[in-house]
Amino acid sequence: MIKILITGSNGQVGAELIRIIKSSIDAEIMCTDITQKTKETEGMEFEYLDVKSKELTEKIFEKFHPDHVYHLASILSASGEKDPYLAYTVNLTGTVNILNACVKYNVEKLFVPSTIGVYGPEAPKEDAPVRHSSIPTTMYGITKAAGEMLFQYYYEKYNLDVRSLRYPGLISYRVPPTAGTTDYAVDMIRHAAKGSSYTCYLGEDTPLPMMYMQDAMESTIKFMHSDPDKLSVRTAYNVMSYTFTPKQLYETILKFKPGFRVDYKPDFRQQIAESWPHSLDISQSRHDWGFNIRYDLEKTVEDMFSHL
Ligand SMILES: NC(=O)c1ccc[n+]([C@@H]2O[C@H](COP(=O)([O-])OP(=O)(O)OC[C@H]3O[C@@H](n4cnc5c(N)ncnc54)[C@H](O)[C@@H]3O)[C@@H](O)[C@H]2O)c1
Incomplete structure (x- = not known):
């Protein structure tokens, strides 16, 4: 052991x-x-x-x-x-x-x-x-x-x-994130699960890599x-699953929770998000140690809702 x-x-x-x-x-x-x-x-x-x-x-x-x-x-x-x-x-x-x-x-x-x-x-x-x-x-x-x-x-x-x-940015349901710039994704899904509307602190067209x-x-x-x-x-090796914007996440959530509402009020985190890439080259991770993933965005959102 x-x-x-x-x-x-x-x-x-x-x-x-x-x-x-x-x-x-x-x-x-x-x-x-x-x-x-x-x-x-x-x-x-x-x-x-x-x-x-x-x-x-x-x-x-x-x-x-x-x-x-x-x-x-x-x-x-x-x-x-x-x-x-x-x-x-x-x-x-x-x-x-x-x-x-x-x-x-x-x-x-x-x-x-x-x-x-x-x-x-x-x-x-x-x-x-x-x-x-x-x-x-x-x-x-x-x-x-x-x-x-x-x-x-x-x-x-x-x-x-x-x-x-x-x-x-990591999406998960067990412990809510509190301190990052990509946390909006978890927050948005949590609000949709509760049936409440959500104010997003990033602009709707801000793409970021997530997993x-x-x-x-x-x-x-x-x-x-x-x-x-x-x-x-x-x-450090690069890993990621998909890139989406707040608007694309919102549209995916609507497939499961029609009627969910989001508005956008960017704050200081917008500038942080804009300094980061939209996607990463993961080819070395695939080659050296066989990196692969199981969840696309829709499967992620579906699984999140099943746990929240
Ligand atoms: N969550 C994400 O989306 C994400 C994305 C990229 C990288 N990471 C990395 O993953 C790691 C874990 O992140 P996380 O999301 O769990 O963060 P988190 O903020 O949820 O957890 C960090 C933990 O560290 C503890 N901590 C803070 N100061 C400490 C100290 N002085 N001594 C000991 N513990 C202390 C906190 O109490 C907290 O429990 C970090 O290295 C972070 O950079 C996280």
Whole structure:
């Protein structure tokens, strides 16, 4: 049985990752976060861990001695613009603390999600390549881009098997997202499920790459079990399922909930969304570790409604 440590386990991704690990891997799981234990982590080992603290991070590694680590603790794009220094310390100092602890305690594999936020406005909007020279314009993107470089550095300097996927906006039903720019998609579907109207904070014609959480988590587990010799990218691989605008999502929702109403009042997140690509080049992920997906947009919306 392997030992798996998860940071930021109470978030949108953590809730889903715990489930897929529990159902597919024979593992002892240690969940950690700065917020209280949730119903998703009930009956599991749970420790308070603020990843900004090197001492606390090492203490948890010393106590648990994980084989694999999933480092999900992060401050996302919209929250990061409200408190850039917090985003800097959690996303960079926190990540360096985890990387160092993984080296010190001989962790076999580390997974850290990256994001489409690493691209800046001058990156190609369509099929944005894995390697790019664009400069992100949010603190979230800056810290995540630096994180990707650190992954390659720790892989080369310390032989740490650190792996990363650039997730697009993730759509899920279990834990509502609270801090990202792509969250409108989940919010819109949730409002439609409740029978209430929705005011979207992005303009109706703003395209962004997205993915259903089931596909994101299955891909993550597949990626983590792929042959390390076949991995040619040690910064982060691109993954995504589909591109849609708020209007296209609204039209898909109408197929299931006729009468649902949306209006549009773009706020500061519009500028963030406009700095990101519409689609990513996923060919290397397909080639190196067999990335594939099961859910198109209509199937995603249908599945969301069946759970909400
Ligand atoms: N959700 C998405 O759409 C999306 C898209 C792209 C990338 N990602 C990446 O996936 C990862 C997880 O994101 P998420 O959506 O679950 O975010 P989230 O905000 O839902 O969860 C993050 C968790 O980190 C915890 N946290 C915050 N500060 C911490 C600290 N100092 N120490 C320890 N824990 C702390 C929070 O309490 C929270 O439970 C992040 O790296 C994020 O960049 C998410």
